[in-house]
Amino acid sequence: MSAEPLPGFEVPLHRALTQPILLGGAPRTVAIANGTLAAAVGLGLQLWIPGLVLWIVGHTLAVWGARLDPQFMPVFARHLKQRSLLDV
Known part of the structure; x- marks a missing residue:
């Protein structure tokens, strides 16, 4: 093997092109879903404190x-779809 790259x-x-899209350090889809859920609780149900706590905890996780x-969300989704073959 030569150390020179082949032309x-x-x-x-x-x-x-190789890095995932993150919003505030969280995956884009998770951040949008978390923000929407927290806004629904905070604004829709008018529970401001639980909505804010839900957003902070969800985004931190x-x-x-x-x-x-x-890539933890695609891996987790794949984990939920596959059935356990070696379940003891």
């Missing part, structure tokens, strides 16, 4: 999950 097998790739694995 034609390497292309420049922008970093934005989403950011924590995204720091561990930026």
Whole structure:
């Protein structure tokens, strides 16, 4: 194996094409769903404090999950779809 790259097998790739889209550190879909749910509780039910607490806790958990694995939501969705084969 040579250390030199072979011509034609390497292309420049922008970093934005490989990183997930995050809103405030949380995955985009989770952040939107969390904000919508918190707004429904806070504005729709007029429960301001529980809506704010729901948003803070939900966003904090989403950011924590995204720091561990930026693809944690697709992995979790796949985990829920697959049945357990080696369940003891």
